[in-house]
Amino acid sequence: MTNDLPNLLVRQRLLLSALTIAVGVFIAMGISRTEMDNSSSAILAENDPYKDEVDQAKLDFPSSPSLLFAFEGDPDVFTLDTLAAIESLNERYMEVDSAIAVGSLLNYPLNDADSEEQGRRYLIPELQGLNDDALAVVRRVALADEDLTKRIVSRDGSMTLATVKYKLEDDTQAANLALAESAIRLRDSLRENFPKVRVYVIGEPLFMLDSHLAAERDNQVLFPLVTIIGVLLLWFCLKSLTASICLFVLTAATLVMTLGTHAWLGIALNQISRLGPLVVFVIALADGIHIVSVYAQELNKGLSKTAAMAQSLKINLRPVSLATVTTTMGFLSLNYCSSPAIYGFGNIIAIGVIWAFVLTFTLLPGLILLLPMHKVPKPLAVGGFIGWITRLVEARHSKLYWGGWVLIIGTLALLPLNKLDFNQYSFVDEGSDVHYVLKALRERIGNDQALVYVIRSNEYYGITKPEFLQDVNGFTEWLETQPEASFVATYTDYLRARNKADHDDDEAWDRLPTDQLTIIDYLVGYQLVQEIEPSLQPMFNTDYSGVRLVVGTSNLSNNEILVFAQRIDEWAAANVSPEFKITRGDNTILRARVQSVLSSELMQGFAMSFLLITLTMLVGLRSVRYGLLSLLPNLFPATIVFGFWGLFVGELSPYNLMLFSISIGLVVDDSVHVLSKYIAAKQQGQSVQESIRYSMDKAGSAITITTASLALGTFMLVFSNTEIFQNVALLITPIIVVALFLDLLFLPPLLMRFDRWMDRVSRRAAPS
Numbered sequence: 001m002t003n004d005l006p007n008l009l010v011r012q013r014l015l016l017s018a019l020t021i022a023v024g025v026f027i028a029m030g031i032s033r034t035e036m037d038n039s040s041s042a043i044l045a046e047n048d049p050y051k052d053e054v055d056q057a058k059l060d061f062p063s064s065p066s067l068l069f070a071f072e073g074d075p076d077v078f079t080l081d082t083l084a085a086i087e088s089l090n091e092r093y094m095e096v097d098s099a100i101a102v103g104s105l106l107n108y109p110l111n112d113a114d115s116e117e118q119g120r121r122y123l124i125p126e127l128q129g130l131n132d133d134a135l136a137v138v139r140r141v142a143l144a145d146e147d148l149t150k151r152i153v154s155r156d157g158s159m160t161l162a163t164v165k166y167k168l169e170d171d172t173q174a175a176n177l178a179l180a181e182s183a184i185r186l187r188d189s190l191r192e193n194f195p196k197v198r199v200y201v202i203g204e205p206l207f208m209l210d211s212h213l214a215a216e217r218d219n220q221v222l223f224p225l226v227t228i229i230g231v232l233l234l235w236f237c238l239k240s241l242t243a244s245i246c247l248f249v250l251t252a253a254t255l256v257m258t259l260g261t262h263a264w265l266g267i268a269l270n271q272i273s274r275l276g277p278l279v280v281f282v283i284a285l286a287d288g289i290h291i292v293s294v295y296a297q298e299l300n301k302g303l304s305k306t307a308a309m310a311q312s313l314k315i316n317l318r319p320v321s322l323a324t325v326t327t328t329m330g331f332l333s334l335n336y337c338s339s340p341a342i343y344g345f346g347n348i349i350a351i352g353v354i355w356a357f358v359l360t361f362t363l364l365p366g367l368i369l370l371l372p373m374h375k376v377p378k379p380l381a382v383g384g385f386i387g388w389i390t391r392l393v394e395a396r397h398s399k400l401y402w403g404g405w406v407l408i409i410g411t412l413a414l415l416p417l418n419k420l421d422f423n424q425y426s427f428v429d430e431g432s433d434v435h436y437v438l439k440a441l442r443e444r445i446g447n448d449q450a451l452v453y454v455i456r457s458n459e460y461y462g463i464t465k466p467e468f469l470q471d472v473n474g475f476t477e478w479l480e481t482q483p484e485a486s487f488v489a490t491y492t493d494y495l496r497a498r499n500k501a502d503h504d505d506d507e508a509w510d511r512l513p514t515d516q517l518t519i520i521d522y523l524v525g526y527q528l529v530q531e532i533e534p535s536l537q538p539m540f541n542t543d544y545s546g547v548r549l550v551v552g553t554s555n556l557s558n559n560e561i562l563v564f565a566q567r568i569d570e571w572a573a574a575n576v577s578p579e580f581k582i583t584r585g586d587n588t589i590l591r592a593r594v595q596s597v598l599s600s601e602l603m604q605g606f607a608m609s610f611l612l613i614t615l616t617m618l619v620g621l622r623s624v625r626y627g628l629l630s631l632l633p634n635l636f637p638a639t640i641v642f643g644f645w646g647l648f649v650g651e652l653s654p655y656n657l658m659l660f661s662i663s664i665g666l667v668v669d670d671s672v673h674v675l676s677k678y679i680a681a682k683q684q685g686q687s688v689q690e691s692i693r694y695s696m697d698k699a700g701s702a703i704t705i706t707t708a709s710l711a712l713g714t715f716m717l718v719f720s721n722t723e724i725f726q727n728v729a730l731l732i733t734p735i736i737v738v739a740l741f742l743d744l745l746f747l748p749p750l751l752m753r754f755d756r757w758m759d760r761v762s763r764r765a766a767p768s
Contacts, residue, residue: 013366019362024257030264031263038207038212039207041587043272044594045339050589053583054584054586061548068163080127086106090102096164096179098166101165103162104162105152107122108148110141142157150487155444177212184209187433202437211271222716222720223281226713226716230713242371243292246371247292247364249367250288253359253363255284285709290706291309297698298312306369319677326617328350328354333665337598337658338601342655390700404746415646418646452588455475456580456583463545472547476493484564487551488551490550491547495512495519558594561589595653613634632746638660666710667739670699673699673703674747681695688756692752703744714728
């Protein structure tokens with residue numbers, strides 16, 4: 001059957017090619033249905049136990065999302081130019097799609113004491129006729145207001161924030177992108193009208209737009225670059241433009257089939273999975289190169305084109321099939337992870353790997369045999385390199401063997417130097433407003449993050465009961481003393497302020513009211529204000545059973561956020577009545593927990609894929625001995641690279657860690673081809689040394705070319721605009737290269753040593 005199938009594929013090549021093209025045309029029609037999900041929620045873990053709490057909080061406290069406009073002036077924002085730019089935003093904010101309210105310095109109310117002293121209600125007086133002395137007073141009052149400097153003005157006055165609230169009727173990707181584009185137009189207009197003022201805008205729609213534009217730039221730059229380099233590399237290595245064109249057609253068809261299938265299944269691309277087609281491109285090249293390289297070698301032996309193709313298919317059918325199965329398993333293992341960004345990346349590549357396998361045997365033979373091709377000179381462009389490697393292995397096999405173990409063990413010892421952390425903004429273009437403003441928020445204002453909690457009384461109108469409010473107030477006061485908290489906003493602050501204001505601002509009344517009817521009266525008052533001031537966030541839910549509390553934080557790593565959150569939970573458990581329940585209210589805690597949740601899931605997926613790949617290798621190679629030996633050059637490339645990463649960088653996100661899970665499936669291709677050729681030679685009665693030479697001759701050139709293609713393709717990600725893809729390039733590229741050198745320099749000495757030892761054992765056991 002193994003011999004009949006290659007001959008059948010060659011005989012029926014025209015029919016198979018026609019069927020493939022027909023199916024491909026239908027599948028390609030699905031590409032127009034492709035959707036993108038560039039929201040930040042795509043990178044979160046869906047299985048986090050806190051996610052249900054956050055989702056419920058969003059239902060109970062339906063707040064209007066917002067955009068932040070940031071203004072910078074010289075020497076600070078308290079200049080006529082900057083304030084005029086903010087005034088223009090206040091007048092034109094409705095130019096932003098679905099905008100409903102705006103809040104800025106110009107409508108910031110003074111506290112009662114400052115209002116009485118300045119003789120006005122708002123911080124900024126009428127701009128017309130405002131002189132330098134008046135601006136100096138405004139600056140002094142503003143920078144002395146701690147609430148202001150902790151929320152919308154930097155402590156040095158160099159930046160201020162304005163909030164534009166919006167409400168989308170249809171929260172779709174297209175609506176968000178349209179909103180973001182309208183905000184960009186307004187920002188650009190403000191920049192043009194006020195050239196001395198630096199204006200920026202950020203928000204979730206802008207995050208989505210940045211991701212969308214980054215994908216477009218990558219598609220316009222990375223894919224053409226990979227294509228051009230791939231074709232030139234193939235032309236150089238294969239010495240045949242026709243072969244290079246055939247492989248290019250193979251990869252292009254594979255991409256079309258992959259994207260079409262993905263779209264027909266109704267799966268949206270996201271920040272990570274959008275780069276899956278790039279990986280599919282280089283994997284499809286790898287499959288095709290194995291066919292073409294052996295085909296070229298057989299042509300040089302004098303075989304006809306059809307005979308050479310049949311022989312190439314015969315030699316490569318099993319190893320390519322085995323590599324396809326193991327690679328697919330490696331990427332499908334990412335489904336253990338509950339982040340759409342990660343499992344989406346694995347699924348689209350798994351689809352592509354399968355299509356690459358199918359097209360390699362149904363479309364490529366017909367293409368190669370249809371187009372005119374001259375005999376490829378022998379050796380291939382890398383033949384000299386493989387010959388030198390073969391001689392080196394024969395002469396220095398012992399040193400290479402022990403040197404390989406020193407490298408492996410040494411880098412294993414370095415692995416603990418890696419620390420897990422995750423920065424959600426590593427997906428953001430480093431040249432974008434989002435990246436700049438978030439950095440400024442951390443360094444100058446100090447409110448780039450917030451922990452949101454919901455305190456639930458568990459009864460209707462429970463938030464009006466004094467005993468509940470006392471617990472909330474105690475919780476608030478404790479939080480305000482914590483070094484991580486830059487501010488705390490809660491309903492009890494409003495109640496205390498109202499109580500004080502109702503008693504002629506007497507400091508003695510800066511406390512919670514004890515009369516429930518008074519509390520209800522204040523609650524109704526806040527609702528009335530909220531109806532005419534949509535920029536206010538809801539503080540309580542519709543049945544008055546719970547209140548929302550916001551803890552502003554800044555410049556904390558994920559681990560520091562988790563430590564802070566753990567301390568909050570412990571204090572609440574010890575000091576808040578068990579009658580009341582405290583739950584999480586926003587995605588900050590989910591983002592901070594991404595590293596722990598996803599890392600655990602990724603390790604489970606890796607364990608499963610490692611087990612399945614091991615079993616597949618044992619069955620596919622039909623040898624327990626060689627199946628187990630194959631694990632060494634497949635498992636250790638990742639440990640070697642991650643070991644050096646720990647030494648020189650030391651920080652890993654789950655999106656870097658996923659490369660560990662998929663690397664064994666990605667690099668197994670090389671060892672499969674080396675081992676399958678080695679086993680075939682051994683079965684024909686050749687010695688260990690002759691089998692090594694045969695496997696290096698038949699597989700060495702092909703795996704070198706495929707590694708070069710894979711490495712160059714993945715390295716192109718270093719030119720991406722986002723940090724996470726740059727890190728992927730810096731990790732996966734060396735893993736691929738190290739895997740090649742382990743297969744060429746470590747696996748042959750390992751086979752030589754192991755098989756010679758087995759031969760000695762067999763000879764000693766023979767007489768008995």
